[in-house]
Amino acid sequence: MLRRIICWIILVLLLANVLTLVDAYRVSTAPNIDVFTQKGGRGQVVPCPAFVFEEEVIFYANVTYGGWPEVNKDVAFEVIRPDGGMSILVRRTNESGLATAKLAFPSSPDPAETFGTWKVFTSVNIAGTTANDTLWIDVRWNLADINNDLVVDLYDVVLVCRAYKATQSDPKWNIQCDIAEPYGIIDIYDVVIVTVSYELEWS
Numbered sequence: 001m002l003r004r005i006i007c008w009i010i011l012v013l014l015l016a017n018v019l020t021l022v023d024a025y026r027v028s029t030a031p032n033i034d035v036f037t038q039k040g041g042r043g044q045v046v047p048c049p050a051f052v053f054e055e056e057v058i059f060y061a062n063v064t065y066g067g068w069p070e071v072n073k074d075v076a077f078e079v080i081r082p083d084g085g086m087s088i089l090v091r092r093t094n095e096s097g098l099a100t101a102k103l104a105f106p107s108s109p110d111p112a113e114t115f116g117t118w119k120v121f122t123s124v125n126i127a128g129t130t131a132n133d134t135l136w137i138d139v140r141w142n143l144a145d146i147n148n149d150l151v152v153d154l155y156d157v158v159l160v161c162r163a164y165k166a167t168q169s170d171p172k173w174n175i176q177c178d179i180a181e182p183y184g185i186i187d188i189y190d191v192v193i194v195t196v197s198y199e200l201e202w203s
Contacts, residue, residue, distance in 0.1 A: 069097025
């Protein structure tokens with residue numbers, strides 16, 4: 001009787017391991033897309049550091065299937081402005097599974113059209129399944145205007161000082177304050193950019 005119970009326990013454990021492997025295989029073979037820029041944003045639904053108007057942004061979409069790069073796949077980049085306007089760019093992946101699109105954030109007399117949060121929604125169809133990712137980008141008239149209120153003032157200084165020395169895993173991390181290289185840490189370079197622009201206003 002004891003031998004039979006032990007055999008059943010071993011069989012259940014083996015079956016649980018097989019099911020875990022099957023689930024892991026399903027996850028690894030799923031189509032995947034990750035959109036990011038030259039400043040960062042790697043990972044699913046991860047924001048990237050801010051840009052200024054008229055600055056060129058390079059969007060990269062890394063497309064994989066089962067962990068392998070997908071070649072010659074059309075990737076749609078839907079770029080949505082803060083005022084709701086939209087443009088669509090379609091680019092094909094190269095031999096590394098990377099599709100690249102470039103865009104210069106326009107200048108406009110109306111701040112609401114350009115300044116604020118831009119949303120980039122990417123999608124690709126692989127083997128009848130659609131994979132997508134979303135990236136948020138803050139566009140400003142001046143990188144030092146952390147809160148995007150069209151003036152660099154004490155509020156911006158406080159924000160960057162509050163996040164000082166924070167990294168992406170830190171609870172006080174604020175992506176809006178990561179305005180200078182090296183990206184991924186709020187350091188003295190970020191503080192200097194804000195203090196040098198202190199009291200400047202959008203005109």
